[in-house]
Amino acid sequence: MAQRKTVDDLFVHLLSGIYSAGKQSTKALAKLSLAASDPRLGDAFKTRLEETQGQVKRIDQMVEVCGIQLERMKCVAMEGLIEEGDELVDEVERGPVLDAGPVAAAQKVEHYEIAAYGSLCAIGKQLGRLRLHFARLHSELRELQISGLLYSLIARIVPQRWRKAGAQTP
Template identity: 35%
Template sequence: MAAKEKTLSDAFYETLKDVFYAEKQSIRALKKSAKAAKASELKIAFENHADESAHQVERLTQIFELIGKPARAKTCEAMQGITSEMEEDLEDFGSTEASDAVLIGCGQAIEHYEIARYGTLKAWARKLGLADVEKMLDETLQEEKKADALLSKIAEQDKAAVSVKAA
């Protein structure tokens, strides 16, 4: 008997399970980053985005319901790799002057992965005619882009502070 041909709907569900796992891992990484951050603005940014990510997990659960599928997580190898690198970086740079800059880099790696995934899922939701789901995914996508922009802003401010110190 021939295997059933996979569809875009199947790919959508599999990727949704992947991002569900990734988002849960992201919350843990954000909380850990908030504890490790030295600059108060960075600490607050990580804490606020951890809260926002918890709402994103709830939104994903609603999306699973809307498509009539169980809310299941599938191990996301990419997020495991990113968070593993973050652990190594915290070990190597956690007590150094570069620690906040390294945390920002790790945070942006997570955000960029999520932006890529949510952008893809949003496009697929449109193709599948899932307008409500598309809107929800876009809401999350915009939150991820905003978090990334805030990290860039903090990094640039930090860079300015370092150059003033050096002068």
């Protein structure tokens, strides 16, 4: 494990982690968009996939402009969250119940990303050479917060489909 001796080292490590998380998330979102039985949910996952691809691209641009060398790493936190979501997709029959599980998994992913970008914003604000890119990180954070709200709204729609399908709600 690399030693992180400075705040800049920590920033690069955290940025590398969220970059890895974004790359992993794009694969998972593509799978979720195909698995969704509710077209609105499928569209929400597709929209989030496009946003995540944009975030990964903007990190690529930021590291190039700043001359940052990202660490080659895999975000194990995101890996675990995606694995949990995959289990839901693989173990549940297609329909309203399947739609409810990935919404919960997606909300967990969004909360993780919000926390990660929030930390990057706080640290980036302290690092003078990255001041120009602080606004970009803050924009990513805001985008994630909006996506989290979207998933919360979708989570309210899915139980209505359960009732229509004759399933019991918890």
